[in-house]
Amino acid sequence: MTTVLSIEQNLFDLAPGSYAMDWDNVGLLVGHREAQVKKALLALDADDATVAEAVEEGYDLLITHHPLIYKPLYHLTGDSGPERRVEALLRGNVALVSMHTNLDAARGGVNDALAEALGLTEVEDFLNEDAREGIPSIGRVGTVEEMAPAAFLEQACRALDTNGGRYYLCRRVRRVAVGGGGCADYLTDAYRAGCDTFLTADCKYHNFTLAADLGINLIDLGHYATEYVVLPRMKSRLEKAFPEVEFTLSARERDVVGVVAPPKKG
Numbered sequence: 001m002t003t004v005l006s007i008e009q010n011l012f013d014l015a016p017g018s019y020a021m022d023w024d025n026v027g028l029l030v031g032h033r034e035a036q037v038k039k040a041l042l043a044l045d046a047d048d049a050t051v052a053e054a055v056e057e058g059y060d061l062l063i064t065h066h067p068l069i070y071k072p073l074y075h076l077t078g079d080s081g082p083e084r085r086v087e088a089l090l091r092g093n094v095a096l097v098s099m100h101t102n103l104d105a106a107r108g109g110v111n112d113a114l115a116e117a118l119g120l121t122e123v124e125d126f127l128n129e130d131a132r133e134g135i136p137s138i139g140r141v142g143t144v145e146e147m148a149p150a151a152f153l154e155q156a157c158r159a160l161d162t163n164g165g166r167y168y169l170c171r172r173v174r175r176v177a178v179g180g181g182g183c184a185d186y187l188t189d190a191y192r193a194g195c196d197t198f199l200t201a202d203c204k205y206h207n208f209t210l211a212a213d214l215g216i217n218l219i220d221l222g223h224y225a226t227e228y229v230v231l232p233r234m235k236s237r238l239e240k241a242f243p244e245v246e247f248t249l250s251a252r253e254r255d256v257v258g259v260v261a262p263p264k265k266g
């Protein structure tokens with residue numbers, strides 16, 4: 001019998017809890033460790049769509065990247081999204097396990113998946129401001145066959161199946177730093193690491209002006225697309241470890257961020 005505990009432990013073998021940042025909240029967040037798991041659903045977020053899917057389709061476990069509970073919940077009255085969804089999971093007998101910044105850092109986690117999807121070789125740790133002794137960094141650096149920045153941008157958009165992005169491009173691409181999700185503040189670290197290109201998400205206007213000052217390409221392909229790449233890999237790993245359990249990628253989850261194309265001028 002496979003339990004929530006055995007799956008949680010397997011995920012912690014991949015992404016140890018000690019890799020998580022101090023402010024994070026990873027592991028089993030809802031449910032009981034001894035509960036049996038026959039069907040598990042994987043998603044980036046425990047939002048209304050994925051929680052409803054897990055409950056309605058009879059899943060025993062929801063595995064997400066982003067934790068549903070970051071801050072203390074002082075009551076469960078349905079007044080906020082997290083309160084509503086914790087209640088729905090409990091009523092539906094669905095456990096919730098989240099692997100967040102520990103999975104960002106882990107070998108075979110978010111950033112290795114991102115580097116692999118982009119075709120980076122000679123992949124190594126990205127020594128940025130959050131790098132910690134003895135723990136893989138949040139981010140990776142690697143190389144690609146030298147190419148024009150527009151060609152790399154197009155290749156990356158395809159590889160990540162993004163719904164859009166923003167960029168500052170000024171030079172040819174060879175050495176690339178990646179940081180899945182909101183890693184824009186590592187831009188200077190990417191420059192110091194000798195990278196010509198930094199691909200991440202959640203960039204502000206001033207990250208782009210700094211990229212122009214430094215003379216480094218900055219590509220923002222969205223939080224969802226730069227992290228989603230880890231889910232199919234995590235699913236394959238879990239299927240090998242627990243062949244008796246059915247693992248499924250959420251069919252209802254969508255990137256909540258839309259991208260609008262500018263209207264044609266004139």
Ligand SMILES: [Zn+2]
Pocket residue numbers: 066180181182223227
């Ligand atoms: Zn994220």
